[in-house]
Amino acid sequence: MIWEVFRQEEPGDSHEHVGNVHAPDREMATLFARIQHARRMQTNSLWVTPRDEIGEVTAEEAAFGGRTDKSYRWAMTYNDIDASFAEEVADSESKQREAARKRREALREEETDA
Amino acid sequence: MDLETVMERAGPREFGPGDDLPEKYRKAATRMIQFHANSEVMGGYLDKTFTRKAPSLDRKLANTAKVQDEIGHAQLLYRAAETLGVKTRAEMLDELATGDGKFLNCFHYPVDSWYEAPMIDFFVDGGAMRRQATLKSTSWTPYAHAMDKVCFEEGFHVKHGESILRELMNGSKATQERMQETFDVWWPRILQFFGPTNDESVHDDFAQAVGLKTATNDELRTSFLNMYIPKAEKYGLEIPEYPRLYERDDGTMAVREDDLDWEEFWTISRNEYEGSKEQIGSRRRRQDAVEWVRESLETWESSAGPTPQTAD
Numbered sequence: 001m002i003w004e005v006f007r008q009e010e011p012g013d014s015h016e017h018v019g020n021v022h023a024p025d026r027e028m029a030t031l032f033a034r035i036q037h038a039r040r041m042q043t044n045s046l047w048v049t050p051r052d053e054i055g056e057v058t059a060e061e062a063a064f065g066g067r068t069d070k071s072y073r074w075a076m077t078y079n080d081i082d083a084s085f086a087e088e089v090a091d092s093e094s095k096q097r098e099a100a101r102k103r104r105e106a107l108r109e110e111e112t113d114a
Numbered sequence: 115m116d117l118e119t120v121m122e123r124a125g126p127r128e129f130g131p132g133d134d135l136p137e138k139y140r141k142a143a144t145r146m147i148q149f150h151a152n153s154e155v156m157g158g159y160l161d162k163t164f165t166r167k168a169p170s171l172d173r174k175l176a177n178t179a180k181v182q183d184e185i186g187h188a189q190l191l192y193r194a195a196e197t198l199g200v201k202t203r204a205e206m207l208d209e210l211a212t213g214d215g216k217f218l219n220c221f222h223y224p225v226d227s228w229y230e231a232p233m234i235d236f237f238v239d240g241g242a243m244r245r246q247a248t249l250k251s252t253s254w255t256p257y258a259h260a261m262d263k264v265c266f267e268e269g270f271h272v273k274h275g276e277s278i279l280r281e282l283m284n285g286s287k288a289t290q291e292r293m294q295e296t297f298d299v300w301w302p303r304i305l306q307f308f309g310p311t312n313d314e315s316v317h318d319d320f321a322q323a324v325g326l327k328t329a330t331n332d333e334l335r336t337s338f339l340n341m342y343i344p345k346a347e348k349y350g351l352e353i354p355e356y357p358r359l360y361e362r363d364d365g366t367m368a369v370r371e372d373d374l375d376w377e378e379f380w381t382i383s384r385n386e387y388e389g390s391k392e393q394i395g396s397r398r399r400r401q402d403a404v405e406w407v408r409e410s411l412e413t414w415e416s417s418a419g420p421t422p423q424t425a426d
């Protein structure tokens with residue numbers, strides 16, 4: 001049976017997928033996960049879950065955010081407004097800008113592939 | 115874990131569903147997150163009125179996107195509250211419908227003009243975002259994680275709100291005057307958003323001691339005023355003379371309590387204001403209208419295939 005492994009680095013972080021292990025039951029899965037994924041890496045907690053329990057949808061089946069022009073829902077669109085007056089607004093904007101950039105890159109790659 | 119240990123360990127993202135926490139902590143955290151989640155729902159419902167009022171297609175689109183965000187924030191927060199094991203999401207949503215669920219004062223005032231959009235979208239969201247940024251380091255980890263996503267999205271709300279204010283204040287003389295009148299009405303409510311001065315706040319001390327809250331209402335009010343008054347003035351709004359604001363010896367900003375209508379505030383906090391009933395009622399009717407959706411989901415879930423039912 002395949003178990004997917006999620007590692008949390010520091011307390012308070014999100015658990016992130018790091019790989020999977022072969023194991024006959026949950027207990028063995030946690031043991032193998034410890035050995036394979038937490039031996040050298042800084043780890044606060046590990047999750048294991050049977051692969052079959054994970055639902056997946058991929059970019060091939062679904063149009064994830066960013067295909068139609070939804071610029072109205074991005075902070076950067078309102079560029080006559082200066083976000084720097086409040087740290088949290090500026091922070092949100094820079095994260096949104098980064099997300100939009102990645103999205104554009106992915107779309108461009110898709111186009112050149114096609 | 116006993117309370118003493120909780121207070122000793124209290125810090126950013128210190129506790130999670132894996133910890134055995136005292137009931138007092140779990141109840142306080144539930145109260146706080148449920149209030150927050152309810153406010154997202156009620157803020158979203160209030161905001162949707164603006165979609166019809168919005169003067170252009172762009173504004174309408176942005177507004178629906180914002181409403182969608184707010185309802186999404188509510189979903190995240192009900193999940194974060196549910197992980198405390200005190201109440202289920204269904205219970206919290208029911209409490210909101212029966213009038214037992216509490217939410218932010220500003221969302222108890224029904225809106226009916228586009229001029230009110232920047233009051234909610236710029237000032238109230240701006241104030242809320244100040245608070246939410248500090249909650250990224252709350253001690254209940256699922257709450258902090260919800261704040262990461264909420265704060266990511268909120269920048270758009272605040273900037274869009276400011277953009278509406280700017281547009282209106284660049285309008286005709288009559289438009290500017292209407293904007294000022296609306297601001298005069300909303301300004302005291304916005305000041306009350308941060309609650310009465312610290313010493314009167316009932317739940318604050320405990321919430322701070324266990325790291326649920328990381329900033330006091332005083333600190334939040336002060337930073338909000340320092341940031342948002344210059345913005346209002348930049349666009350030509352005049353800050354009303356009353357309620358009077360003053361600086362305390364320690365540099366924090368305060369409002370002359372007597373200048374604010376606390377009776378109205380406390381009526382609102384009991385959900386007994388006329389607007390409270392209107393807002394709670396209209397949301398309840400909409401919730402009832404889609405009862406069949408929830409029912410069919412539940413029927414489907416209980417008849418669903420081989421996977422055992424694991425709600426949590």
Ligand SMILES: [Fe+2]
Pocket residue numbers: 154183184187264
């Ligand atoms: Fe929100």
Ligand SMILES: [Fe+2]
Pocket residue numbers: 184239268271
């Ligand atoms: Fe918002």
